[in-house]
Amino acid sequence: MRKTISLSKLPVRQRHLLKQICRLADERGLSVYLVGGVVRDLLLKRKNWDFDLTVEGDGIAFARLVADRHGARLVVFERFATAQLVFQDGLKMDIATTRRESYAQPAALPDVEPASLKEDLYRRDFTINAMAIQLLNGAQSGRLIDFYGGERDLRERRIRVLHERSFQDDPTRIFRAIRFEQRFGFRLERDTGRLLAQAASANLIQQLSGPRLRNEILLLFAERDPVRTIGRLARLELFRFLHRRLYYRKNVKRVVIAIPKALAWWARRFPDSAIDRPILYVMALASGSSPLVMKAMIRRLALLREQAKNVTVGKSRIDRALKKLTDTKTIRPSQVHRLLADFSDEALVLLLAEQISRQQQVRLSLLKRHLAAYVKNRTIKTALTGRDLQTMGLKPGPQYKSVLGKLLDARLDGTITTEAEERAFVQKLIGLAG
DSSP, X not given: OXXXXXXXXXXXXXXXXXXXXXXXXXXXXXXXXXXXXHHHHHHHTOOOOOEEEEXXXXXXXXXXXXXXXXXXXXXXXXXXXXEEEXXXXXXXXXXXXXXXXXXXXXTOOOEEEEOOHXXXXXXXXXXGGOXXXXXXXXXXXXXXXXXXXXXXXXXXXXXXXXXXXXXXXXXXXXXXXXXXHHHHTOEEOHHHHHHHHHHHHTTGGGGSOHHHXXXXXXXXXXXXXHHHHHHHHHHTTOXXXXXXTOOOOHHHHHHHHXXXXXXXXXXXXXXXXXXXXXXXXXXXXXXXXXXXXXXXXXXXXXXXXXXXXXXXXXXXXXXXXXXXXXXXXXXXXXXXXXXXXTOXXXXXXXXXXXXXXXXXXXXXXXXXXXXXXXXXXXXXXXXXXXXXXXXXXXXXXXHHHHHHHHHHHHHHHTSOOSHHHHHHHHHHHHHHHO
């Protein structure tokens, strides 16, 4: 099926660039196509300004021409016959040669060779992503090229693979199927659902490297409704690929469901705090597991250092902190600071979600008050430093840490507010020590 698609809804910058690229392709006698997600989203009338172009010819050579013409930075991936251009205003665009792929074994990276546009589209994950728009009329419009029924599948709201080996060739497509299903509110076509289940049963996901698996999980949890996505993963029994003893128990489910409320409160109170939402959901899933399971999950996902540190917070530390913060109204600011000082913002949001999940309104209000005060005060520092302590007659040694810690406690609790009061406080401590 071929029909004309207007490109007038694209941003002016992208339309202008496509017009120039189209003119350059005409000069070289080449056909240039928009491919992938941007075509799908144009048909769905959704915003997506991540542009991928493919060329029936030498895509890398054409990318070099575009880069030279526009002063763009070029990154070439010879193995995949692809190049990425980064323009001076930060806009990015991939240009590739139309190609076919073959896989030496499941989950391996593909071997590629030049091919026709039809073969190029056939190698893609799902029919809704296997359409192209041939740029026409100076890129004011384009001709939709849909060999495999992608537009029909969009209308009928279904996710469909192009061939039976799709999930075997690339098991990351299991997670991508769920991501698109949840993002668009689509359903898996019957045979696609069967093939996905077969691939999962064959443990093909185990053959994915840690970084590739991590990337797919974090992309899933970056979607608009991670709670629903997590429920879908649980029903498909896919968490076992993170660890065989990772279970979506009721207490963990309650915390996951509470995270959106915790995030909303946090965003209102601390709008400048950037929460890593995908890793927060990983933390929630891991929070009910043993330290051994957590460590194994970290290894399996090849988590980065800060991500790993977050995941190891653990339910025991969360429970301990909640008990101290919500059992009494008399806890001092300095005690709160010591309790939470090594909690990341993600861990603080998880702490809040845990308390929300318990449906104890009085304790929740108390926790929110403590969190608000802690975040407000955590930048407080002492005026005096170790060098000041030395000039005041205190010999360098381990006592510095103790004295400065007591000094900070006094600052946080409001019993000291000026440098002069700090000096008097230190002199008193030195006198007591003497």
